[in-house]
Amino acid sequence: MPTAQVHKPISAEVAQFMDDVARRSPGEPEFHQAVQEVAESIIPFLETQPKYRDAKIFERMTVPDRVIMFRVVWEDRNGVPQVNIGYRVQFNNAIGPYKGGFRFHPSVTLGTLKFLGFEQVLKNSLTTLPLGGGKGGSDFDPKGKNDHEVMRFCQAFMTEMYRHIGEDVDVPAGDIGVGAREIGYLFGQYKRIVNEFTGVLTGKGMQYGGSLIRPEATGYGSVYFAKEMLATRGDSISGKTCLVSGAGNVAQYTIEKLIELGGKPITFSDSTGFIHDPEGLNKEKLQFLINLKNVRRVDVSEYTKQYPRATYYPGKRPWIIAGDLAFPSATQNEISGEDAEILVKNGCQLVSEGANMPTSLEGIDVFREARILYAPGKAANAGGVAISGLEMSQNSMRLSWTRDEVDARLQQIMSRIHHQCATYGQEDGYIDYVKGANIAGFIKVADAMLAYGLI
Numbered sequence: 001m002p003t004a005q006v007h008k009p010i011s012a013e014v015a016q017f018m019d020d021v022a023r024r025s026p027g028e029p030e031f032h033q034a035v036q037e038v039a040e041s042i043i044p045f046l047e048t049q050p051k052y053r054d055a056k057i058f059e060r061m062t063v064p065d066r067v068i069m070f071r072v073v074w075e076d077r078n079g080v081p082q083v084n085i086g087y088r089v090q091f092n093n094a095i096g097p098y099k100g101g102f103r104f105h106p107s108v109t110l111g112t113l114k115f116l117g118f119e120q121v122l123k124n125s126l127t128t129l130p131l132g133g134g135k136g137g138s139d140f141d142p143k144g145k146n147d148h149e150v151m152r153f154c155q156a157f158m159t160e161m162y163r164h165i166g167e168d169v170d171v172p173a174g175d176i177g178v179g180a181r182e183i184g185y186l187f188g189q190y191k192r193i194v195n196e197f198t199g200v201l202t203g204k205g206m207q208y209g210g211s212l213i214r215p216e217a218t219g220y221g222s223v224y225f226a227k228e229m230l231a232t233r234g235d236s237i238s239g240k241t242c243l244v245s246g247a248g249n250v251a252q253y254t255i256e257k258l259i260e261l262g263g264k265p266i267t268f269s270d271s272t273g274f275i276h277d278p279e280g281l282n283k284e285k286l287q288f289l290i291n292l293k294n295v296r297r298v299d300v301s302e303y304t305k306q307y308p309r310a311t312y313y314p315g316k317r318p319w320i321i322a323g324d325l326a327f328p329s330a331t332q333n334e335i336s337g338e339d340a341e342i343l344v345k346n347g348c349q350l351v352s353e354g355a356n357m358p359t360s361l362e363g364i365d366v367f368r369e370a371r372i373l374y375a376p377g378k379a380a381n382a383g384g385v386a387i388s389g390l391e392m393s394q395n396s397m398r399l400s401w402t403r404d405e406v407d408a409r410l411q412q413i414m415s416r417i418h419h420q421c422a423t424y425g426q427e428d429g430y431i432d433y434v435k436g437a438n439i440a441g442f443i444k445v446a447d448a449m450l451a452y453g454l455i
């Protein structure tokens with residue numbers, strides 16, 4: 001077993017590269033972490049690919065095309081002015097318009113959005129669709145706000161944001177804290193200002209240009225990816241005990257698909273703690289959870305009032321429970337090196353990341369060392385942005401595909417992503433999905449950047 005708290009030694013080339021990144025972006029630890037994870041795959045690969053190395057493609061890819069930052073002023077229910085910061089990081093549009101969600105959470109900083117935008121560039125490339133990468137959001141906290149306050153904030157935010165986005169320029173979507181309600185308010189304000197009905201946002205309601213399966217796509221996609229990984233070992237989801245974290249959009253649809261495929265999801269969590277239901281969730285329990293989080297908007301602890309055989313662990317994460325498969329679906333760095341060691345010790349065979357960067361660099365070392373099936377978020381959770389890409393296509397064509405049609409495309413895309421990871425990640429009979437996803441995602445963007453010359 002490696003030492004959990006210390007990341008494996010890195011090469012002098014990676015260390016030098018990371019020194020430059022740190023110098024150019026001080027105080028952005030999550031961004032440094034995201035870049036380092038990719039640098040460890042890409043820098044050795046560049047040794048065999050001088051055309052990318054000599055043109056400094058990877059150096060260019062770690063600097064966003066541009067960052068937009070602005071003040072958002074809105075009035076709360078007591079008539080008191082509130083001030084937040086709005087951001088859009090337009091990271092790279094080499095292969096298509098910028099695409100990536102908005103996150104509304106008090107922890108949001110420029111560094112958070114740069115890490116998410118950087119990951120998004122490679123993820124979007126992996127989908128095989130023509131999508132560039134971006135990310136945006138605000139330190140606004142929708143928790144504890146009423147619908148009017150959320151609407152006023154969204155309108156104030158879009159009143160500046162509208163001039164930087166467009167259906168062929170930059171097409172945002174949802175992320176943490178931005179669900180159907182927020183997308184409705186944001187799209188309404190965009191439409192009001194610009195006087196155009198276009199596919200400028202994805203994750204829209206079905207009545208106004210949304211795509212079937214978009215809400216489900218990230219969670220379903222992460223389970224489809226797990227299915228593909230298990231198939232490489234002649235195994236399946238049926239009968240497996242599953243640990244899920246999070247209780248939002250991604251977690252809910254991960255649980256739904258796991259139940260459908262015969263898995264047994266026994267945990268979920270939110271920012272207050274986690275629930276362990278040893279009997280497993282079924283459709284009725286899931287519906288109760290959805291109502292809890294989406295309608296009543298309360299903490300997961302309430303679940304035990306309805307299902308007293310479940311246990312609530314305040315302030316803890318689900319990784320201390322034994323399970324066959326893990327689906328981290330809440331937020332970044334929710335699996336530490338120690339958590340990863342506990343998961344492996346308890347027999348976990350697979351980790352499919354619904355969240356973005358939920359595993360620390362030390363945790364990734366543990367999973368790789370143990371040779372379990374481990375899929376990084378940029379591969380496993382790419383289903384969401386892929387179906388957003390299909391929502392854009394449907395908007396442009398002014399038509400809607402059926403649920404079965406979109407679901408079939410989602411399964412096909414997840415299978416293609418798996419194939420790309422397997423192609424570039426083979427190592428002595430083990431698929432290193434981190435390396436595979438990083439190299440496959442990099443090549444397409446890098447080739448486009450080479451074609452454009454020095455810009």
Ligand code: NDP
Binds near residue numbers: 247270330355
């Ligand atoms: P939601 O806002 O719907 O749900 C987020 C969930 O994570 C909530 O249960 C929330 O708890 C919990 N959470 C958020 N922050 C923390 C924290 N700091 N510590 C512990 N728990 C936390 O977001 P999504 O489900 O959309 O997103 C979840 C993850 O999936 C994110 O990493 C996101 O970037 C990623 N993702 C989402 C996609 C999408 O299509 N929505 C696409 C690809 C990736 P609480 O309820 O208490 O706030």
